[in-house]
Amino acid sequence: VVIILGGIGTDERAALLVPDSLPVGVLAVSWPWKDTRRMGRLEFLARVPAMREALLRTPACIATGLEAVRRASPGARVALLGASLGVPPTTAAAAIARPDAMVLVDGAADLERLLRSEVARTVGGAGGAVLAPPVASLGARLLSSLEPARHGAAAREMPVLLIDAEREERYPRACVERLHATFPHANHATHPGAHLRPEHRDEIEAIIEATWRWLSALPDSGPAPVR
Secondary structure, eight states: OEEEEOSTTOTTHHHHTSOTTSSOOEEEOOOSOOSOSOOOHHHHHHHHHHHHHHHHHHHHHHHHHHHHHHHHSTTOOOEEEEEGGGHHHHHHHHHHHOOSEEEEESOOOOHHHHHHHHHHHHHOHHHHHHHHHHHHHHHHHHTGGGOGGGSTGGGTTSOEEEEEETTOOSSOHHHHHHHHHHOTTOEEEEESSSSOOTTOHHHHHHHHHHHHHHHHHOOSSSOOOOO
């Protein structure tokens, strides 16, 4: 069984990306934040406490899903798959729920650097350049428990697969490298194209193929090579 968390708003669509032909159960986890994702700056600031609470609840939601899967399918091997913005909560969930394996797709660590890049990209121009450093510093502190770099030790004995885009254009290279350094025992694969987008079927198919090949080759314990 694979438990998937994609980017905010992906929700159950993540499960629909996995073909029925694969002999695997799929559970897609939704982010707890269900309010609007489009808001002005003042509205955004007013909602920061509620958004933080929702984001910090996400690993527990994943862990609850994993517990439910194990109750429903005793003896099943369960893997967590985090994609894009789903990577930080997935690494945090793995530290508390102890899945049998973990797959991280187009992920990154070092949340402060990552948030600085995302704020600058989203706001744009001189405003983005000015706002990015303080917003990123505050955001990284508020979400420190989701920092992937904090959870490498908990996954030391867990099989981990890192799948990166061949032409990653969204996340800073340093953040991708920090994630790799966090899981030095992980296996690695790449998918064609740029940062994952669900509408790009060739990228999705390549990710599914690499993930399934790796999962199906796993021994009873320990990492398996990507062929």
